[in-house]
Amino acid sequence: MPRSEAGPADRQRALARFLAEASGAGAVEIARIALLPGGAIQENWAIDAEFDGGRLAGAQRLVLRTDAATGVPSSLGRVEEFAVLEAAFAAGVTVPEPLFACADPAVLGKPFFVMRRVAGSALGRPITLDQGLEAARPAIAERLGRELARLQTIHPLRGGLAFLPPYDGPIGQIGEFRAYLDRHPNPRPVLEWALRWAETHLPDKLPPVLCHRDFRTGNYLLEGTQLTAILDWEFAGWGDPDEDIGWLCCKGWRFGRLDREAGGIADRAPLYRGYESESGRRLDPERHQVLGNLREHPLGGHRAATERPVSDQRRAQPIDRDHRAARHRMRTRAADAARSE
Amino acid sequence: MRDLPQSRDLLGLARELLLGELLPLLPPERARDAHLIATTMAIAAREAAGGEGWQEEITGLLNEFYGESGSLHRLATDLRNGAFETSPSRAAAARAILWRLTIEKLREGNPHFLATNGFLAGDKDG
Numbered sequence: 430m431p432r433s434e435a436g437p438a439d440r441q442r443a444l445a446r447f448l449a450e451a452s453g454a455g456a457v458e459i460a461r462i463a464l465l466p467g468g469a470i471q472e473n474w475a476i477d478a479e480f481d482g483g484r485l486a487g488a489q490r491l492v493l494r495t496d497a498a499t500g501v502p503s504s505l506g507r508v509e510e511f512a513v514l515e516a517a518f519a520a521g522v523t524v525p526e527p528l529f530a531c532a533d534p535a536v537l538g539k540p541f542f543v544m545r546r547v548a549g550s551a552l553g554r555p556i557t558l559d560q561g562l563e564a565a566r567p568a569i570a571e572r573l574g575r576e577l578a579r580l581q582t583i584h585p586l587r588g589g590l591a592f593l594p595p596y597d598g599p600i601g602q603i604g605e606f607r608a609y610l611d612r613h614p615n616p617r618p619v620l621e622w623a624l625r626w627a628e629t630h631l632p633d634k635l636p637p638v639l640c641h642r643d644f645r646t647g648n649y650l651l652e653g654t655q656l657t658a659i660l661d662w663e664f665a666g667w668g669d670p671d672e673d674i675g676w677l678c679c680k681g682w683r684f685g686r687l688d689r690e691a692g693g694i695a696d697r698a699p700l701y702r703g704y705e706s707e708s709g710r711r712l713d714p715e716r717h718q719v720l721g722n723l724r725e726h727p728l729g730g731h732r733a734a735t736e737r738p739v740s741d742q743r744r745a746q747p748i749d750r751d752h753r754a755a756r757h758r759m760r761t762r763a764a765d766a767a768r769s770e
Numbered sequence: 771m772r773d774l775p776q777s778r779d780l781l782g783l784a785r786e787l788l789l790g791e792l793l794p795l796l797p798p799e800r801a802r803d804a805h806l807i808a809t810t811m812a813i814a815a816r817e818a819a820g821g822e823g824w825q826e827e828i829t830g831l832l833n834e835f836y837g838e839s840g841s842l843h844r845l846a847t848d849l850r851n852g853a854f855e856t857s858p859s860r861a862a863a864a865r866a867i868l869w870r871l872t873i874e875k876l877r878e879g880n881p882h883f884l885a886t887n888g889f890l891a892g893d894k895d896g
Contacts, residue, residue: 466799607850616846619868625849680883687886763809766880 443536444493445478448543451529454483465492470504471663472497475546485528492525495541504663508532509592511542513665516590516639521579525658549650549657553684556646557693565654570695572656573649573677574703581670581708583639596637596667603628606723623723630716632671640668645682646692674704674712675721681764781815816878824874831867842871 441459448457461477474493480486495507505513511530518524530542556562562569585595596602603624610617641648642664650658676682677700683693691700701712775783785808793804832840845864854860876884 464799610846616841616843618842618846618849619872621846621849622865622868625852629852629855687883759810760806762813762879763806766809766813766882 440537444476447531447536448478448480448529449483451531451543452480452483452485454480454485456481462493470497471495471507471661476543490546491528491543492546493541493543495537496539505665507540507542510663510665512589512592513639513662514542514544516583516587517580517659517662520583522576523656523658524662525660547650547652547658549652549655551647551650551660553647553682553693556651557684557686557689562651562654562694566689566694567699569651569654569656570691571699571703573644573692574674574700574705575707576656576659577641577644577673577677578704578707578710580641580673581638585637585667590639593666596669598637599627599631599635599669602669620723623719626719627716627723630719632713632716635670637667638670639665640670640672641665642668642672642676644673645677645679646684646694647682669720670710671713671716671720672724674700675717675719676724677721678717679721679724777818778815781811781818785811785815813879816881820878824877828867828871828874831870835863835867 441462445457445459448459449455458479458481459476460479461475463475465473465475472495474495476491476493477488478491479488494510504510508530511527514524514527518527525544525547528543528545530540531537532540534540550556583590585593606620606624610620641659641662643661644659648659648661649656650660677692678690678697680687683689686693689695690697697714701714705711788804788811789808793801796804828842829840832842832845834840836844845867848854849864854864873884873889
């Protein structure tokens with residue numbers, strides 16, 4: 430059970446009461462609860478429960494998602510992530526159905542949300558290397574393109590996501606990235622070249638859309654050859670419609686298949702085909718390559734792109750923040766090398 | 771002056787201990803961290819073995835490019851400001867330095883990526 434000051438049995442009872450109340454059940458009996466593997470930033474708990482009446486009457490397989498001990502400051506809170514998941518679900522993106530969110534610390538000691546448990550595996554290497562998936566990979570890439578296009582139907586005017594920081598366009602993003610570089614002691618001329626390229630190759634006005642910001646192999650579930658869910662919405666925010674496609678095509682997410690630019694599963698063509706046919710917008714591969722690599726850089730472009738205002742973090746704990754940032758870069762460098770092997 | 775084994779060998783031995791003896795004792799959810807630490811140690815070992823050689827070469831290229839004392843800092847600032855955009859030859863020369871820098875960093879940080887993309891250990895230009 431997620432840790433809090435109460436004991437495991439108390440927390441399990443509190444959770445059962447919460448589930449019963451939220452679903453309108455007379456009672457809920459939790460038969461099994463187990464921590465799922467992975468999740469350095471969040472904990473995911475599998476729950477098997479029997480609902481006595483209410484909207485989930487019967488046996489249910491659920492996942493409870495809550496903060497792990499080692500969160501990163503750039504990620505959304507669980508209640509906010511739940512709202513993003515609801516928006517994606519409503520837009521027809523393939524995600525686990527979001528069920529209930531709880532901000533009350535009296536239940537488990539920290540916020541959490543509950544969603545349906547979906548079958549499948551997200552492990553990167555089997556997805557990119559398993560021979561049994563070979564014939565299906567282009568279709569999976571095409572499907573991912575369609576999923577992204579559906580996600581991008583969510584615009585800031587949609588209600589319910591007002592907590593997401595506003596996005597002021599690529600120029601603002603370039604400025605933020607440069608400010609981030611200016612705080613780093615080492616000059617980064619390659620990144621400067623890429624930022625200048627982005628600045629001098631601005632597309633026609635692109636309206637901000639909801640971006641997943643960690644849309645990649647390793648964050649979607651496959652059950653056999655079927656895409657069953659896109660996971661981990663904690664970095665979502667308003668942004669450039671080309672961001673997620675660039676990120677998916679970064680070399681860091683190819684898990685041993687560096688030759689396959691679309692997440693290690695296919696070349697870009699089926700991904701682009703899926704996206705373009707669903708969205709009606711033509712894609713610019715060169716722009717994706719530059720944007721993707723900017724975010725992928727070990728200095729932490731991904732972090733820079735998603736980080737909350739630095740002033741808040743600095744006020745909180747300057748030394749700890751710098752140490753965490755350095756550790757994050759260590760992990761990123763190592764992970765980048767390890768995923769290529 | 772230093773005691774043996776020295777840095778590269780020390781890191782190699784520690785890595786061997788980590789992967790061979792400690793990793794099997796860890797709970798499965800921490801295995802990825804152990805692999806990341808092992809990869810970090812491998813990067814550090816390559817950096818220790820490589821010394822300052824390629825960095826000195828890059829400095830030499832920058833001095834040649836500027837015709838005086840150059841630095842990555844200056845190059846970064848100039849690129850941000852688009853300083854070479856009116857001269858195709860200067861822009862190409864600047865990109866050649868960036869390319870070399872990238873290859874040398876990958877050689878230490880991610881040699882597998884270089885190998886997969888057809889770069890041999892001693893290649894400068896791919």
